[in-house]
Every structure is written in structure tokens, then in C-alpha cells.
Amino acid sequence: xTFCILMIVIIICLCCAMLTACNGEGKDxxxxxxxxxxxxxxxxxxxxxxxxxxxIPETHNGKPxxxxxxxWLGDCPNLKKIVIPSTVxxxxxxxxxxxxxxxxxxxxxxxxxxxxxxxxxxxxxQYLVAAFGKDVVIPEGVTRVxxxxxxxxxxxxxxxxxxxxxxxxxxxxxxxxxxKSVTIKEGVEIIGKYAFSRCTQLERVSIPSSVIE
Numbered sequence: 001x002t003f004c005i006l007m008i009v010i011i012i013c014l015c016c017a018m019l020t021a022c023n024g025e026g027k028d029x030x031x032x033x034x035x036x037x038x039x040x041x042x043x044x045x046x047x048x049x050x051x052x053x054x055x056i057p058e059t060h061n062g063k064p065x066x067x068x069x070x071x072w073l074g075d076c077p078n079l080k081k082i083v084i085p086s087t088v089x090x091x092x093x094x095x096x097x098x099x100x101x102x103x104x105x106x107x108x109x110x111x112x113x114x115x116x117x118x119x120x121x122x123x124x125x126q127y128l129v130a131a132f133g134k135d136v137v138i139p140e141g142v143t144r145v146x147x148x149x150x151x152x153x154x155x156x157x158x159x160x161x162x163x164x165x166x167x168x169x170x171x172x173x174x175x176x177x178x179x180k181s182v183t184i185k186e187g188v189e190i191i192g193k194y195a196f197s198r199c200t201q202l203e204r205v206s207i208p209s210s211v212i213e
Contacts, residue, residue, distance in 0.1 A: 028053040031076050035060050043067040048075035058085040091118060092148045093130035097155035100132045114139040140164050145172050154178055163187020168195045186210050
């Protein structure tokens with residue numbers, strides 16, 4: 001009888017532990033951010049920790065947070081989500097193979113998300129400022145890729161480049177050590193020098209007839 005009671009207690013404890021874990025699953029936990037001050041406010045320039053969410057605040061120390069520049073995200077091993085507030089008008093994030101959801105606050109018309117890519121409207125064009133996943137399909141309509149996104153990005157394995165990017169700029173995919181496949185869509189006219197320099201694993205590049213240089 002004592003043994004049976006003990007087993008019941010153990011089962012109840014196990015069930016409670018599992019229920020607690022399930023209730024905690026999916027909840028946002030936050031990584032630690034670092035900031036750089038300027039006359040315009042603050043720039044987020046670092047993120048690290050075990051949390052699953054990078055939550056960019058609207059203000060820091062009473063000043064607006066206007067931008068985000070993040071390099072390697074390896075210091076955020078559990079990252080699942082990035083939240084961008086309405087105050088931010090500039091974002092640059094190096095590519096990561098992580099499956100990350102990007103949420104943009106209502107009222108921030110500077111950015112849109114498509115194909116796990118963050119796109120910024122700037123100077124009359126559409127700029128790719130962040131991309132996630134090993135296989136990247138840059139959305140049609142993007143006119144330029146910011147260099148920080150893919151330069152020395154070791155986790156990208158394939159890229160599809162849309163025809164809306166008339167020019168693949170110099171060095172934009174350089175040192176992508178594990179890049180194996182590049183598909184360039186009809187409409188691209190110029191492939192800049194060293195665009196794929198030192199991509200040592202590159203096996204396949206599809207070049208359309210529209211390329212003239």
C-alpha cells in the first residue's frame with residue numbers, strides 16, 4: 001500500500017512538471033542587448049543570452065532607439081523572434097541559418113517581411129537588410145542587398161537572386177564558405193567584381209541571358 005501511494009505521488013509530481021514545462025513553452029524570454037549612444041538616440045549593436053526573443057525597445061535611457069546593427073547571432077543560441085518597434089528606421093543584421101520570425105510594430109512603414117527576409121524601403125528602392133535560413137530566396141522587388149547581410153556569412157548554402165536586382169554589387173556574397181548554389185533570375189544585368197569571391201564550396205551558378213557584364 002505504501003509503495004502504491006509513493007508511485008502515485010511520483011506520477012503526480014511528474015505530471016505537474018510536464019504541465020509547467022508545457023505552460024512555459026512558447027513564452028517569450030529575452031536576450032540581453034547592448035546599446036551605442038549618438039545624438040539621435042541609441043543604436044542596438046549587440047545581443048546575447050539564452051532567451052528566444054530580441055525585443056528592441058522604443059526608448060533607452062529616455063532617448064529613442066532608432067537603429068539596429070547586429071553581426072553574428074551565435075551568442076543567441078535559442079533565438080526564434082526579433083521584434084522591431086515603430087521608432088526604428090535602420091536595421092542591418094548578418095545572415096543566420098536560424099528559423100527566425102520578424103515582427104514589425106504597427107505604424108512602422110519602413111520595413112516589410114517576405115521569405116524570411118527583412119526589406120527596407122530606402123532611396124526609392126527595396127533593400128535587403130536581413131535574411132534567415134540556409135536556403136535564401138530573395139523576394140522579387142528587392143533592388144539591392146546590403147553588404148553586411150551576406151559578407152562572410154558561413155551558414156548560407158543557396159541563394160536565389162531576383163531579376164529586380166539589376167546589379168549584383170561588388171563583393172556582396174564574398175567569403176560565403178558554405179554557399180553551394182546560386183540562381184540568378186532573368187533581369188539581372190551586372191555581376192560585380194568579386195561578388196562571389198572565396199565562395200570555396202560553390203558548385204552551381206545559373207546565369208541568365210540578361211547578364212551583360
